[in-house]
Amino acid sequence: MARREEARHRPGGRTPLDRATVLAAAVAMADAEGTAGVSMRRLADRLGFAVMALYNHVRSKDELLALMVDAVAAEVPPPDPGLPPMAAVRAHALDTRAAFVRHPWAPPLWLESLPGPERVDHMEALLAVLARSGLDPETAHHGFHAVNNHVIGYTLQEQAMAFPADDLADRVAVFLASVSADTHPLTVAHVHEHLGGRTESSFELVLDLILDGLVRRG
Amino acid sequence: MARREEARHRPGGRTPLDRATVLAAAVAMADAEGTAGVSMRRLADRLGFAVMALYNHVRSKDELLALMVDAVAAEVPPPDPGLPPMAAVRAHALDTRAAFVRHPWAPPLWLESLPGPERVDHMEALLAVLARSGLDPETAHHGFHAVNNHVIGYTLQEQAMAFPADDLADRVAVFLASVSADTHPLTVAHVHEHLGGRTESSFELVLDLILDGLVRRG
DNA sequence: AGGGTGCAGCGTACGCTGTACGTTGTCAAG
DNA sequence: CTTGACAACGTACAGCGTACGCTGCACCCT
Numbered sequence: 001m002a003r004r005e006e007a008r009h010r011p012g013g014r015t016p017l018d019r020a021t022v023l024a025a026a027v028a029m030a031d032a033e034g035t036a037g038v039s040m041r042r043l044a045d046r047l048g049f050a051v052m053a054l055y056n057h058v059r060s061k062d063e064l065l066a067l068m069v070d071a072v073a074a075e076v077p078p079p080d081p082g083l084p085p086m087a088a089v090r091a092h093a094l095d096t097r098a099a100f101v102r103h104p105w106a107p108p109l110w111l112e113s114l115p116g117p118e119r120v121d122h123m124e125a126l127l128a129v130l131a132r133s134g135l136d137p138e139t140a141h142h143g144f145h146a147v148n149n150h151v152i153g154y155t156l157q158e159q160a161m162a163f164p165a166d167d168l169a170d171r172v173a174v175f176l177a178s179v180s181a182d183t184h185p186l187t188v189a190h191v192h193e194h195l196g197g198r199t200e201s202s203f204e205l206v207l208d209l210i211l212d213g214l215v216r217r218g
Numbered sequence: 219m220a221r222r223e224e225a226r227h228r229p230g231g232r233t234p235l236d237r238a239t240v241l242a243a244a245v246a247m248a249d250a251e252g253t254a255g256v257s258m259r260r261l262a263d264r265l266g267f268a269v270m271a272l273y274n275h276v277r278s279k280d281e282l283l284a285l286m287v288d289a290v291a292a293e294v295p296p297p298d299p300g301l302p303p304m305a306a307v308r309a310h311a312l313d314t315r316a317a318f319v320r321h322p323w324a325p326p327l328w329l330e331s332l333p334g335p336e337r338v339d340h341m342e343a344l345l346a347v348l349a350r351s352g353l354d355p356e357t358a359h360h361g362f363h364a365v366n367n368h369v370i371g372y373t374l375q376e377q378a379m380a381f382p383a384d385d386l387a388d389r390v391a392v393f394l395a396s397v398s399a400d401t402h403p404l405t406v407a408h409v410h411e412h413l414g415g416r417t418e419s420s421f422e423l424v425l426d427l428i429l430d431g432l433v434r435r436g
Numbered sequence: 437a438g439g440g441t442g443c444a445g446c447g448t449a450c451g452c453t454g455t456a457c458g459t460t461g462t463c464a465a466g
Numbered sequence: 467c468t469t470g471a472c473a474a475c476g477t478a479c480a481g482c483g484t485a486c487g488c489t490g491c492a493c494c495c496t
Binding site: 039040051052060061 | 452453454455456457
């Protein structure tokens with residue numbers, strides 16, 4: 001009876017795989033090495049099982065990737081109902097961004113796979129806050145996209161330069177070497193403004209600009 | 219002498235490959251079947267050459283992909299110097315979006331590869347317009363990102379649902395089937411607003427909202 | 437005119453990928 | 467004790483990117 005709860009396992013072997021274990025290992029692997037580093041074989045190796053054992057728990061690699069991004073969506077806390085609506089939208093955007101920063105491989109997949117259940121909850125939550133914000137329905141509709149696009153677009157753009165994690169400086173250096181300050185002074189200056197480190201505040205600043213615009217529109 | 223200009227070719231065979239031909243074929247192939255459909259083997263087959271012949275003109279597949287996105291950047295016309303600055307920014311954003319609509323496979327690559335020469339021109343052009351817009355330098359810096367993120371983020375998000383080209387309806391149907399109107403009424407309603415067709419105007423509307431916000435900020 | 441050189445095209449081969457299929461061993465239920 | 471379900475596994479296949487070495491043509495220099 002209590003045994004029933006216990007996963008059944010063969011006596012000689014370790015406890016069998018299950019879906020959640022596979023998913024967790026895949027997320028960990030992607031966090032460490034990016035999406036490109038995740039292959040079914042490497043994943044199975046790390047878990048100590050044969051490749052095809054994974055397919056007893058996951059229909060295909062595509063399904064696994066979809067589960068992974070849904071797991072990231074699940075990490076975003078629901079909007080705080082105690083906050084004024086637009087403040088809740090703002091906080092929700094920051095929380096979403098934080099999840100993307102923890103899992104830099106997620107934004108591209110987020111765009112490519114259809115939303116799973118967790119992501120639908122994420123959508124519904126944002127739409128609900130917008131609905132009680134006093135914005136007229138059409139503005140709310142556009143606001144949903146404006147906020148989402150900003151969060152995803154910004155994070156994507158930023159991490160394209162910085163992933164895998166530590167070669168940011170290398171990539172910037174390679175890039176700068178390919179651009180002449182004579183013919184493209186503004187581009188070079190722009191990159192140097194980033195090296196000055198004001199990147200982080202830019203996300204919130206543009207977000208506020210969008211939110212203000214929505215509110216003013218009514 | 220005139221012969222010198224003529225590409226040298228072997229008498230029995232067709233004119234040899236060159237970099238531009240490979241690039242053009244790759245772009246055409248991606249337009250038709252998406253990035254996933256482009257493999258070096260298939261590309262070589264279509265050109266009537268052996269696989270390894272391609273590598274005489276392109277260092278690697280990654281380089282080829284980078285060239286492809288740079289080719290898309292080259293399609294964006296430079297901002298019209300006759301326009302008032304912010305109107306030119308707006309037009310440039312629309313032109314960039316148009317190029318992405320013609321080549322739906324481009325936005326993800328745009329984010330993943332370092333900018334090539336054409337894309338650097340694209341950056342410099344936008345920065346130049348912003349520089350003569352009267353915005354203060356910090357606002358201009360943020361405006362560059364705000365506009366870029368909107369263009370890329372919006373197009374990416376939109377085409378994630380619609381690519382390959384014709385199965386938009388299918389994907390929407392599959393998605394709607396997975397969402398209950400009881401538990402997620404706002405999500406379902408939001409999707410139906412899209413089916414009503416106001417998607418296209420949303421891009422420009424949010425763009426204007428961002429541009430207004432920048433101008434007001436000074 | 438003849439020899440040398442460089443380079444485009446090519447064939448082969450390697451290591452990697454996702455996954456279809458069939459077998460095996462162990463459990464729980466009848 | 468038998469039976470059925472099912473997780474794990476081994477094998478195999480088609481496809482990928484690309485390193486390497488060979489071949490033969492077109493040119494340049496003598």
